[in-house]
Amino acid sequence: MKLFSDVIVVGGGPSGSFTALNLAKLGVNVRVFEEHGEIGVPSHCAGHLSVSGLKLLGLYPLPSEIVENTFYGAIFYSPNGKEFSIRLSSPVTCAVSRVLFDKHVDEMAEDAGAHYSLNSMVESLITEDDFVKGVIVRRGKSRERLSAKVVVDAEGVSSRILRQAGLLASSPDMLVSAVQAEAENVKDLKTDMVEVYLGKDYAPGLYAWLIPKPDGKANVGLATNTGNPKRLLQKLMRKHPTASKKLCTAKLSQISFHPIPLGGPIPQTYSNGFLAVGDAASQVKPTTGGGVIFGMMCARVAAEAAYVALHKNDFSSETLSEYQRKCDEILGFDAKFMLKTRRMLNALSDDRIDNAITFCTKIGLDKTLQNIEDIDFQGRSLLRMLWNPRFSVALLYFLFSYLSANP
Numbered sequence: 001m002k003l004f005s006d007v008i009v010v011g012g013g014p015s016g017s018f019t020a021l022n023l024a025k026l027g028v029n030v031r032v033f034e035e036h037g038e039i040g041v042p043s044h045c046a047g048h049l050s051v052s053g054l055k056l057l058g059l060y061p062l063p064s065e066i067v068e069n070t071f072y073g074a075i076f077y078s079p080n081g082k083e084f085s086i087r088l089s090s091p092v093t094c095a096v097s098r099v100l101f102d103k104h105v106d107e108m109a110e111d112a113g114a115h116y117s118l119n120s121m122v123e124s125l126i127t128e129d130d131f132v133k134g135v136i137v138r139r140g141k142s143r144e145r146l147s148a149k150v151v152v153d154a155e156g157v158s159s160r161i162l163r164q165a166g167l168l169a170s171s172p173d174m175l176v177s178a179v180q181a182e183a184e185n186v187k188d189l190k191t192d193m194v195e196v197y198l199g200k201d202y203a204p205g206l207y208a209w210l211i212p213k214p215d216g217k218a219n220v221g222l223a224t225n226t227g228n229p230k231r232l233l234q235k236l237m238r239k240h241p242t243a244s245k246k247l248c249t250a251k252l253s254q255i256s257f258h259p260i261p262l263g264g265p266i267p268q269t270y271s272n273g274f275l276a277v278g279d280a281a282s283q284v285k286p287t288t289g290g291g292v293i294f295g296m297m298c299a300r301v302a303a304e305a306a307y308v309a310l311h312k313n314d315f316s317s318e319t320l321s322e323y324q325r326k327c328d329e330i331l332g333f334d335a336k337f338m339l340k341t342r343r344m345l346n347a348l349s350d351d352r353i354d355n356a357i358t359f360c361t362k363i364g365l366d367k368t369l370q371n372i373e374d375i376d377f378q379g380r381s382l383l384r385m386l387w388n389p390r391f392s393v394a395l396l397y398f399l400f401s402y403l404s405a406n407p
């Protein structure tokens with residue numbers, strides 16, 4: 001089999017395109033295969049990204065047409081409608097059009113020299129002598145065998161190719177089903193704050209959200225570990241004491257469904273000639289389900305690891321394991337912290353969430369959290385706050401609530 005490309009990337013989402021961009025910048029011959037005919041389409045994501053994360057990736061500021069809104073913080077609602085707000089002094093997050101964002105990263109990668117093939121589905125890996133040596137690509141009715149020195153799997157949460165490489169996918173018990181839609185005619189929106197609706201009644205296993213856009217529009221969605229997400233969304237819109245007032249006359253369009261892996265990074269993200277990035281490797285924040293920033297951070301590391309392997313002409317899992325070591329260094333602690341936090345939040349009853357929100361408001365925790373330094377690396381950010389009396393009291397309250405519910 002003739003060498004087709006040094007590196008083949010499976011999937012033209014943000015993780016795949018950012019891997020390709022970083023490889024192309026290093027002068028590597030890289031080809032991205034995307035099964036759909038247009039990058040970014042169909043979109044299944046709310047596009048809520050941290051400003052600090054985009055800065056770390058070197059993507060901030062984004063071209064203005066990509067950014068739909070910017071936010072100073074979030075309002076958290078308990079199941080019975082109690083409210084707790086955290087407002088910072090400058091914009092901390094933004095909502096991007098995921099279609100335009102994905103196209104933007106693709107264009108940067110192509111400008112740097114990466115090649116893209118659309119309508120090209122990677123059907124399977126080619127493996128020889130225990131090494132991944134390429135892929136079989138289907139275009140319409142034709143199939144091609146194409147070789148590469150490294151295959152980077154950025155296929156997203158389906159993890160089909162990942163399993164073919166013999167790696168374990170994210171644990172199914174931490175997979176949530178999400179639904180999202182564009183809502184028009186939403187009432188009483190504070191356009192510079194995102195809204196988070198907590199509680200098992202509406203979104204067991206994660207939460208529901210309202211991400212305001214200009215002109216009374218918003219992205220509305222939720223993720224759940226049980227039941228039908230669409231029915232839960234209808235219930236939120238009709239019955240939640242706060243959300244129902246805002247959404248009772250709203251019209252939904254572009255409804256989409258997609259899973260989110262909340263179990264933290266998979267145990268192994270590499271094998272001989274193979275690396276996995278982004279949702280494929282479950283590089284997603286277990287507290288929020290946000291995966292774009294973490295996936296792209298790991299994509300940059302994957303590009304460096306593949307580059308080193310090409311330089312050494314050594315594609316063994318031993319050489320490629322450097323990828324996982326660096327990813328663990330960057331997000332290992334925070335991902336473990338967030339997974340523990342997610343499991344604890346999942347164990348709280350709706351009554352306890354109501355009480356916790358009331359307690360946080362009463363002790364003025366919002367004043368402490370106004371100084372939060374980073375919302376992606378939540379473990380390290382919150383550890384730095386341990387010295388703060390309000391924060392430590394809230395933490396004790398939370399731990400006590402959890403332990404008394406789970407003796």
Ligand SMILES: Cc1cc2nc3c(=O)[nH]c(=O)nc-3n(C[C@H](O)[C@H](O)[C@H](O)COP(=O)(O)OP(=O)(O)OC[C@H]3O[C@@H](n4cnc5c(N)ncnc54)[C@H](O)[C@@H]3O)c2cc1C
Pocket residue numbers: 010011012013014015016033034035036040044045046047048049120121122123154155156157158161178179180221257258259260277278279280284289290291292293295
């Ligand atoms: C409802 C919802 C809302 C979300 N909101 C947010 C948010 O606000 N902020 C945030 O950070 N994250 C959010 N996420 C998570 C975020 O969407 C993912 O973490 C992110 O898209 C992962 O990027 P990726 O490139 O790894 O995978 P994807 O974006 O899933 O891209 C994978 C790409 O690979 C292609 N592909 C798959 N298989 C093949 C194949 N065999 N051959 C060729 N191509 C293939 C797919 O077509 C796709 O283009 C949300 C998720 C959901 C479901």
